[in-house]
Amino acid sequence: MPRDTRKSADYFKNLLPQYVEGIENLTLALEDGSMPLPDEQTKVANDLFELQLMYSIASYSSGETLDALKPKVGKILESRKIFLVKASTLPQRQQIYRQQFEQITGDDEINGIHPISRYINSLWWLSLAVATKQSKEHCMEILACIGNRGEDALLDKIAITLGDENTAQASSLCFPHLYRPLLKVFEEAPGKRIELLKTFLDNWYSSCWQSAWYNNHSKENEEEGNWDFYFGYWSLEAVLIVNLLNIDDSDIKKHWHYPADLSFS
Numbered sequence: 616m617p618r619d620t621r622k623s624a625d626y627f628k629n630l631l632p633q634y635v636e637g638i639e640n641l642t643l644a645l646e647d648g649s650m651p652l653p654d655e656q657t658k659v660a661n662d663l664f665e666l667q668l669m670y671s672i673a674s675y676s677s678g679e680t681l682d683a684l685k686p687k688v689g690k691i692l693e694s695r696k697i698f699l700v701k702a703s704t705l706p707q708r709q710q711i712y713r714q715q716f717e718q719i720t721g722d723d724e725i726n727g728i729h730p731i732s733r734y735i736n737s738l739w740w741l742s743l744a745v746a747t748k749q750s751k752e753h754c755m756e757i758l759a760c761i762g763n764r765g766e767d768a769l770l771d772k773i774a775i776t777l778g779d780e781n782t783a784q785a786s787s788l789c790f791p792h793l794y795r796p797l798l799k800v801f802e803e804a805p806g807k808r809i810e811l812l813k814t815f816l817d818n819w820y821s822s823c824w825q826s827a828w829y830n831n832h833s834k835e836n837e838e839e840g841n842w843d844f845y846f847g848y849w850s851l852e853a854v855l856i857v858n859l860l861n862i863d864d865s866d867i868k869k870h871w872h873y874p875a876d877l878s879f880s
Contacts, residue, residue, distance in 0.1 A: 618876060619676035619847045621832050627677035630844065634670040641666065645697070653704045654712055660698035661716040667694045668736060669846045671743055675874065676847030685747040691740055692753060695760045719763050719770075720789045731790055732827040734770075735852070737761045741773060742855035746877035751778060769798045776801075776859045793822040800856050809866050812853055816870045819850045849874040 617624050641663040644650050650659055671687045702713045715725035719734040740761075744754050758764075758774050758781075765771065765783035775782055788794050796815035800808045823829055832845040850872045857864045858879050868875040 617676060617678045618874070621848070622676075622845060624677075626845075627673065630673055630846070631670070631677060633844070634666060634673060637666050638663065638670065645701075653701070653706065654709060656701040657698065657705060657712065657716070660694070660701040664691065664694040664698050665736070667691045668740060668743075669844065672739065672849065672851070673844075673846035675743075675849070675877070681747055681876070684743075685749070688743045688747045689749060689753070691743070692756055692760070695757075699760065717762065719761075720766050728827050729825040731793075731823070731825045734767070734789060735823070735826055737763075737770065738773070738852040738855060741777075742851035742858075742877070745777075745855055745858050746851075746874075746879075755779060769794050772798065772801045773855065773859065793819070794852075797852065797856055800860065800862075805860075805862070808860065808862050809864070812857070812862070812864070812867055813870075816850055816853055816867060816872050819853070819872050820848055848872055851877070854878050 617627055619627070641659055644659050645656060645663070650656060667687070667690050671684060671691060674684055674687055698716065702716070705712055715728065717733070718725075719730050719737060721730050723730075741754065741757055744757055754777050758777065758779055761770070763770065764774065764779075764781050765785050767789045768785045768787055771784045775784070788798060796811045796818075800811045800815075803811060820829075828846070831843055832848070834843045834845070848871075851874060853867075853872075854864075854874050854877045856862070858877075862880065864873070864875070864878050864880050867873050868878070
């Protein structure tokens with residue numbers, strides 16, 4: 616039974632094999648010599664990372680158990696490590712090419728993708744790792760892959776709560792219009808946290824209008840790239856905070872965008 620109610624069970628039944636095929640094709644492209652240039656390899660490796668992330672979210676949307684989801688989430692880290700290896704082969708003059716795949720700050724789109732998409736990806740990835748109970752070492756590796764420490768107050772709070780020894784703490788948010796309520800959850804008394812989470816969830820989707828996946832539920836007949844496939848509208852970052860701070864989420868479990876089955880409570 617799908618957890619997502621915007622699309623049918625048949626939709627996800629057809630979608631998941633497409634992700635598997637895409638992952639296989641990208642993996643082959645990294646190995647068969649068809650794209651030998653460093654920038655080509657870097658782009659393909661980033662596409663593989665994004666597809667692994669989307670595949671995991673779509674699998675959750677389809678109703679998959681967390682036990683079945685865990686190894687898929689684990690492979691997201693494997694794919695990101697591949698990206699970092701490929702990106703390191705770029706000549707020095709081309710290292711700037713990495714920004715479009717790694718930069719999570721700023722307000723300028725690069726090749727049609729706003730930095731907020733990469734920022735959200737980072738929080739989603741951490742959320743899935745925590746919810747599927749990946750090891751602390753695994754989570755620390757994720758933080759190392761994400762980088763950008765000391766640049767965003769929420770990401771720094773999350774990293775420190777996860778146990779990162781890097782205690783850098785930014786004083787501001789990269790995207791305050793969206794994430795100010797989540798940051799306040801860390802700062803408020805336990806009894807006030809759930810109201811902040813409600814506010815965040817109520818405004819979450821509309822505040823994500825710059826993200827690459829926004830409105831992709833209406834693009835089923837015009838898919839051209841990874842982000843045009845609908846995989847679910849879940850605020851994975853909300854459940855990440857719930858799990859990290861051990862918040863009673865009874866009042867938000869039925870929220871349209873809240874992935875309740877990923878919650879520890």
